Amino acid sequence: MRIATWNVNSITARLPRLLAWLESSGTDVLCLQEAKVAEEQFPFEPLRELGYEAAVNATGRWNGVAVLSKAGLEDVVKGLPGDPGYDGSVEPRAISATCGPVRVWSVYVPNGREVDHPHYAYKLQWFEALQAAVAGDAGGSRPFAVLGDYNVAPADDDVFDTAAFEGLTHVTPAERAALTALRGTGLTDVVPRPLKYDHPYTYWDYRQLAFPKNRGMRIDLVYGNEPFAKAVKDAYVDREERKGKGASDHAPVVVDLEV
DNA sequence: ATGGCCTGATCTTCAGGA
Numbered sequence: 001m002r003i004a005t006w007n008v009n010s011i012t013a014r015l016p017r018l019l020a021w022l023e024s025s026g027t028d029v030l031c032l033q034e035a036k037v038a039e040e041q042f043p044f045e046p047l048r049e050l051g052y053e054a055a056v057n058a059t060g061r062w063n064g065v066a067v068l069s070k071a072g073l074e075d076v077v078k079g080l081p082g083d084p085g086y087d088g089s090v091e092p093r094a095i096s097a098t099c100g101p102v103r104v105w106s107v108y109v110p111n112g113r114e115v116d117h118p119h120y121a122y123k124l125q126w127f128e129a130l131q132a133a134v135a136g137d138a139g140g141s142r143p144f145a146v147l148g149d150y151n152v153a154p155a156d157d158d159v160f161d162t163a164a165f166e167g168l169t170h171v172t173p174a175e176r177a178a179l180t181a182l183r184g185t186g187l188t189d190v191v192p193r194p195l196k197y198d199h200p201y202t203y204w205d206y207r208q209l210a211f212p213k214n215r216g217m218r219i220d221l222v223y224g225n226e227p228f229a230k231a232v233k234d235a236y237v238d239r240e241e242r243k244g245k246g247a248s249d250h251a252p253v254v255v256d257l258e259v
Numbered sequence: 260a261t262g263g264c265c266t267g268a269t270c271t272t273c274a275g276g277a
Contacts (some may be wrong), residue, residue, distance in 0.1 A: 008277085010266055018264095034276090036266070062275075111277060151277070170277060205277070206264035217277075225267050243261055249276085 001071060002259045003029040005147035006241075007159065007203075007250035011064075014248055014253045015043055021241055022050055028071045031097045031106030031147040035064030042066070057095040064092050065108050065148070066195040071100040082129040086110065089243055094133075101259045102228065103137055107148035116148035120169060123151070127178035131185060138185035138225045143259055145224035146187065149203075149250065154179055155191060156201065158218035170219065179221075187223040192235040193222065194254050200237045203250045211242055221248050226252070231257040 004027045008014040011032065022030065035058040044055045050059030051070040053256065057078040067073065074252040080094035096105040107139065112123040130146070139142040152175040153159045165171045182190065194200040200215025210216065224236065242251040 013266065032265095111275080113275085157260095165277095168277080206277075208264085211261060239261095247261095248270085249265075253261055256260080 001029070001100070001102070001259055002027050002103065002254060003031075003145070003147070003253045004254045005031040005033070005106065005222060006252035007033040007108070007149040007220060007248060008017055009034050009235045009248040010248065011043060012037050012041070013246070015046065017086065017241070017246055018032060021252065022052065022068070025238065027250070027254070028069065029104065030068040030101070031104055032066040033064075033106060033149045034230075035066055036061055037064060055097045057092040062091065063108055065095045065106045067095055067097045067099070067104060067106050069072055069097070074098045075198040077089040080129050081125070081133045084122060084125040084129060086119065087206065094130070101141045102145070102257070104144070105134060105146040105148070107150070109149060109151045111151050112175070113247070115123040115167065115169055115172060123169070124126055124174055126179060129172060131182050132181075134187075135185040138187050140194040140225065141227060143225065143231055143257070145190070145228045147222045147253075149219060150179070150221045151219055152176065152179055153219055154221070157181060158198075158201075158219070160201070160215040161250050182223060186225050188226070190222040190224050190229060190232055190235050190255060192222070192237045192255070194237055195239050199210050202237055204239055204242060206249050220236060220250055220251055222255055229255070233258050
């Protein structure tokens with residue numbers, strides 16, 4: 001079974017590439033983030049034609065997550081139990097579903113913006129809610145994983161230049177502590193291999209030739225429980241998908257499971 | 260090859276991304 005996570009940065013803008021990639025990669029289950037579209041406008045039909053069912057939590061131009069599957073799609077839960085919300089409203093940043101033998105979450109963790117911004121406190125609260133929501137499945141015997149855009153680089157090695165991130169979000173001790181606490185529920189960081197160079201970056205800014213210069217970050221993560229981690233046969237970042245015109249600024253992370 | 264931001268809406272300017 002091939003399972004992947006990909007922040008597509010608008011499913012509307014990315015649809016031709018998304019459909020082509022689903023076919024060429026042979027992905028069975030895709031956890032998708034930043035759909036940036038209301039569920040009513042979600043492209044269910046072209047996905048169905050490729051054999052994918054879709055579970056969607058999306059409300060409009062911001063955020064939006066989905067699980068696409070041709071391996072079954074059951075017990076869908078939209079939203080994060082205990083989601084703290086931001087500025088008085090809960091945003092569509094999480095969805096979970098069971099796809100055949102595996103249960104997955106697709107998550108889009110809040111960015112945080114600046115360390116002294118309310119969005120940063122929201123980000124840390126959101127991590128606490130996520131930890132509470134997944135703890136049961138994380139300790140369970142069924143293969144389970146939380147896949148998505150975590151908006152945190154787990155270690156200094158996961159950013160191209162630590163000095164460039166001095167005082168910024170995504171690398172602070174509190175954010176990394178949130179990841180450590182999340183792993184403490186029984187989850188393992190399934191680190192993919194890079195297809196080129198020596199770091200499995202998953203995101204490169206659109207600006208300043210970041211991708212050609214490989215100034216990237218590893219912020220799209222796959223956190224799997226023990227049964228999931230044991231079933232992993234391979235994992236890689238499909239950096240080919242970051243190339244060319246009309247690319248998302250994130251590349252897919254692909255995991256092959258023997259389940 | 261991979262090329263000096265992109266996306267969608269409040270739409271010719273801006274918020275948000277990270």
